Amino acid sequence: MSLKMAVLGLLDVEPGSGYALLQRFRNSLGFFWQTTHQQLYKELHALHAEGLVECEEVAQDSKPDKKVYTITARGGEELDRLLAGAAGPAKIRDPLLVKLFAGQRLTPEQLRAELETHQKEHEQTLATYRLLQQSLAVLPPKRRARYRHPELTLRLGIRFEEAWLAWCEEVKAEL
Amino acid sequence: MSLKMAVLGLLDVEPGSGYALLQRFRNSLGFFWQTTHQQLYKELHALHAEGLVECEEVAQDSKPDKKVYTITARGGEELDRLLAGAAGPAKIRDPLLVKLFAGQRLTPEQLRAELETHQKEHEQTLATYRLLQQSLAVLPPKRRARYRHPELTLRLGIRFEEAWLAWCEEVKAEL
DNA sequence: CCAGCCATGTAAATCGTTACATGATTGC
DNA sequence: GCAATCATGTAACGATTTACATGGCTGG
Numbered sequence: 001m002s003l004k005m006a007v008l009g010l011l012d013v014e015p016g017s018g019y020a021l022l023q024r025f026r027n028s029l030g031f032f033w034q035t036t037h038q039q040l041y042k043e044l045h046a047l048h049a050e051g052l053v054e055c056e057e058v059a060q061d062s063k064p065d066k067k068v069y070t071i072t073a074r075g076g077e078e079l080d081r082l083l084a085g086a087a088g089p090a091k092i093r094d095p096l097l098v099k100l101f102a103g104q105r106l107t108p109e110q111l112r113a114e115l116e117t118h119q120k121e122h123e124q125t126l127a128t129y130r131l132l133q134q135s136l137a138v139l140p141p142k143r144r145a146r147y148r149h150p151e152l153t154l155r156l157g158i159r160f161e162e163a164w165l166a167w168c169e170e171v172k173a174e175l
Numbered sequence: 176m177s178l179k180m181a182v183l184g185l186l187d188v189e190p191g192s193g194y195a196l197l198q199r200f201r202n203s204l205g206f207f208w209q210t211t212h213q214q215l216y217k218e219l220h221a222l223h224a225e226g227l228v229e230c231e232e233v234a235q236d237s238k239p240d241k242k243v244y245t246i247t248a249r250g251g252e253e254l255d256r257l258l259a260g261a262a263g264p265a266k267i268r269d270p271l272l273v274k275l276f277a278g279q280r281l282t283p284e285q286l287r288a289e290l291e292t293h294q295k296e297h298e299q300t301l302a303t304y305r306l307l308q309q310s311l312a313v314l315p316p317k318r319r320a321r322y323r324h325p326e327l328t329l330r331l332g333i334r335f336e337e338a339w340l341a342w343c344e345e346v347k348a349e350l
Numbered sequence: 351c352c353a354g355c356c357a358t359g360t361a362a363a364t365c366g367t368t369a370c371a372t373g374a375t376t377g378c
Numbered sequence: 379g380c381a382a383t384c385a386t387g388t389a390a391c392g393a394t395t396t397a398c399a400t401g402g403c404t405g406g
Contacts, residue, residue: 002273009277019385032272062375064385083274083281087289090269095262097207097328098177102184104324106258114262121264149279152346153272159338167331194357237403239357
């Protein structure tokens with residue numbers, strides 16, 4: 001259900017093609033809900049079949065044709081209905097922690113190496129988030145208001161990455 | 176693959192029935208990798224078919240029979256092989272953030288109510304983690320050493336919950 | 351008597367990932 | 379020339395969730 005909510009939510013802000021939606025997805029929702037282009041296109045087909053979105057084919061020159069999707073009135077109602085329901089609990093799935101858990105069998109060096117790798121990735125992610133946050137901060141107030149909610153989610157992303165990094169340091173120090 | 180690693184990892188520490196494993200799972204790995212009894216039983220069957228675990232039926236009085244699984248030498252090798260591979264990136268899936276993201280359509284009151292609910296759940300989770308941490312801390316050194324790695328994962332869980340709570344407060348203040 | 355724990359499973363449905371598939375355009 | 383971007387899809391597989399199914403024992 002969350003994917004449906006996500007797609008309707010994105011289209012509610014602004015219409016767009018599957019491709020464009022995927023990009024917006026990755027730069028916002030993607031931090032706490034992942035998807036692939038295959039899933040997105042499938043979902044758009046399903047939403048279209050349900051009459052929750054409209055689809056208009058747009059020819060472009062020097063680029064492939066695209067299908068621009070727009071949310072319908074019924075789509076808006078469906079979104080409201082979905083939003084009215086309680087949001088389920090969050091789920092974290094971290095293979096690194098599974099590995100660490102079962103990692104009595106690993107040498108401290110192996111663990112340390114793995115931690116370093118993940119730490120670097122989290123540093124990168126954090127940098128990305130902060131950049132995004134800054135680019136939102138310098139927006140003129142009116143445009144910025146439209147990104148108010150996404151901005152709030154971004155802050156949790158930042159807190160998470162900070163937590164991860166601090167933890168990496170702590171664990172490395174103990175190995 | 177992570178489920179396989181998790182189950183072999185649990186059996187590597189101590190043999191047990193599917194039911195017992197599920198309980199241990201929920202109180203440790205469950206924080207960053209979820210599963211159901213259906214999935215666990217299926218995985219145990221698969222591991223058994225592969226010869227990675229042994230299975231002994233144990234009759235009990237005043238309780239149903241159970242099947243106690245033990246990791247085999249080949250299972251140990253397979254676990255090592257799995258541990259040698261790089262761990263993939265973590266994935267967070269939080270329906271609340273999807274909702275918040277699409278939540279321009281919601282009133283601040285609705286959002287606040289939802290946040291309060293989640294905040295309470297995170298407080299509870301944090302309390303559970305801290306309790307677990309304490310119960311590990313008072314263990315005699317030898318027994319405690321066996322839980323060293325799980326204890327490290329628990330610390331990340333605590334950091335996450337703290338991050339979540341701080342974020343809830345921050346967002347509530349802004350609504 | 352009812353709820354909850356112990357203990358195991360099957361089946362169906364949904365969701366998510368990976369692989370395969372195409373093809374023009376732009377920038378290095 | 380090669381890689382990346384734009385743009386869309388199908389198919390197979392694997393993972394996960396939800397529903398169905400059973401049944402004795404324990405404690406309030």
